[in-house]
Amino acid sequence: MAPRQKLRSEETKQAILTAAGMLFANRGYIGVSMREIAKEANCSHTTIYIYFKDKEELLHAMSMPPLLEVQRNIDVIANQTSLSPEAKLKAISMEFLRFCLQHKSIYQVVFMVKGVRVDEVEPVLEINRIRINLFKAIGQALQNVFPIQPNSDRLLRFNRIYFFMLNGIINTYLLTDESLSYLMNRLSPAFDEAFDTLLSGFKLKITSEG
Structure with missing residues (x-):
């Protein structure tokens, strides 16, 4: 992976983690979907699954x-x-x-x-x-x-x-x-x-x- 692409990938991953933390805090873990986290992170609902297979794995990483x-x-x-x-x-x-x-x-x-x-x-x-x-x-x-x-x-x-x-x-x-x-x-x-x-x-x- 090229350095610029790798940086962009890490930025997307961090944006997903930040979005998940904010949504979990405001609305609770159960009330938030992966699609909503992706939307908050400004990525597609398919992109989020490149980084995390499900919400539990996202929680673990966060x-x-x-x-x-x-x-x-x-x-x-x-x-x-x-x-x-x-x-x-x-x-x-x-x-x-x-x-x-x-x-x-x-x-x-x-x-x-x-x-x-x-x-x-x-x-x-x-x-x-x-x-x-x-x-x-x-x-x-x-x-x-x-x-x-x-x-x-x-x-x-x-x-x-x-x-x-x-x-x-x-x-x-x-x-x-x-x-x-x-x-x-x-x-x-x-x-x-x-x-x-x-x-x-x-x-x-x-x-x-x-």
């Missing part, structure tokens, strides 16, 4: 780079020996929030529409395997804060409550037009307060019930 990036970032934080368990949990959680608020269309599709149960042993989609690994990383960081037996009912409840908080924050700001940096600065104090309050409540619960 989602994998940022998902792999956030997984690497969280792994780096998890392996930092200089951080206390509480600081590590907070840093991992903030990285997760940053990712979801930066990539709202991916969050809505991967974590909501196409998400499987987090205890799924062998999810078919690779994006779901990464999604489950992200949940496990946050759950492990939470477990490291408290002397709780792995796989206990209490740990499961704590994990669910913690994710209720994170998802509540994300869903509150899904429709905002604020820039990511401004938004993260604005919500950080509220997150810090929610984080400290929730962990204090967990510790009190453990102490009172033994």
